Amino acid sequence: MIKIQKEDFNSEIEIEGIKNLYSNIGASTSFVGYVRDNNNNNRVQSINIEVYKEMAHKQLDKIINKAKLKWQLLDCLIIHRYGKLDVNSKIVLVSCFSEHRKDSFESCSFIMDYLKKDAPLWKNEFYDKNNEWLENSN
Amino acid sequence: MIKIQKEDFNSEIEIEGIKNLYSNIGASTSFVGYVRDNNNNNRVQSINIEVYKEMAHKQLDKIINKAKLKWQLLDCLIIHRYGKLDVNSKIVLVSCFSEHRKDSFESCSFIMDYLKKDAPLWKNEFYDKNNEWLENSN
Amino acid sequence: MKIKYFAWIKEITQNDEEEINSDEIDNLDQLKKFLMNKYPDLIKHFNKEILRFAVNQEYIVENIKLNSKDEIAVFPPVSGG
């Protein structure tokens, strides 16, 4: 499931919402990304995330399908927020569900790597006096 | 932080409880293990987890310290339940917090591997008519 | 065809979306030329090859045919996650 939303999310509710669909899930690995108070030695006040929504859905869907070819995955959940987010806010949740832990760990890390590379989302980071559009390097 | 407890836990509350202590956390990776409805082709009804509590605390503490030597970790949380757990119940939560995602992914996976190998906990799995003590292989 | 701009590209085009239809534009390379003409400030970014193009929500690097119903997006390197 893919959700591109402004609203915050509750990890427990989101993760267990998927987990409760399958009694054979033995493992879930979940990554949460947050707005940090500093980046490249600048004090961050907030960020504004812009998204190309239709394309983000399409690309994230492709990434999940790639992961399902490589690992034994029972389900995947991606939530990515957009709009103005203050320091400490959650930005993204990626949860991968499998019978055994190795599949969930590796696929979750894989999806995050591809999300950073291919998902059409842009962070505009606001400092005390200026702001800057970021570019993912890794 | 290490918690060995009978009670269930709420991942959101536990994870955010640690996250809120640090404004420089950019990444958390969390693993949750669940009681599956089948194992080695047996239909599982429930499991009973026994723990050597004092030693579990000591060994998990050592594992966290090992992880902190290998990765840039801001904090770690391990919750392991014991006692009778029905199918679908959460068994364990391991959350690793760092500035960047690689540290949190790799340390979380590392801690789970060592937890399975070194933490003095034993699962007694109950099927329809019999029960069996498990042994971690990987 | 519908052209969409994202992130700081919008600051150059002063627009997040526009309809462009011209007999000169038959493929992606021709559209790029058209945009450089219309927005000279984009030229240096074209030259540095830092712009990304998507046609109907798929990344496109080769010079494909375009038609009037296509949705083309122009944007800088992504930074989500």
Place this chain on the structure above:
Amino acid sequence: MKIKYFAWIKEITQNDEEEINSDEIDNLDQLKKFLMNKYPDLIKHFNKEILRFAVNQEYIVENIKLNSKDEIAVFPPVSGG
């Protein structure tokens, strides 16, 4: 010294904890011998080397000295997580 048993070891010893003090027990090997004597059903598991030993909550494989205040745990391979 206090001896603790876990998992299916308890089913053999019929006890999860006991105090054992004997002039014969000065180190871990001597304790193992004492336990095999007291619980013959443990012998085959000793022989297969599947039992784990902890002294004061630390895994111990070598034959260390024991004293009366030590807490020694005997248990099978772990299966947490």
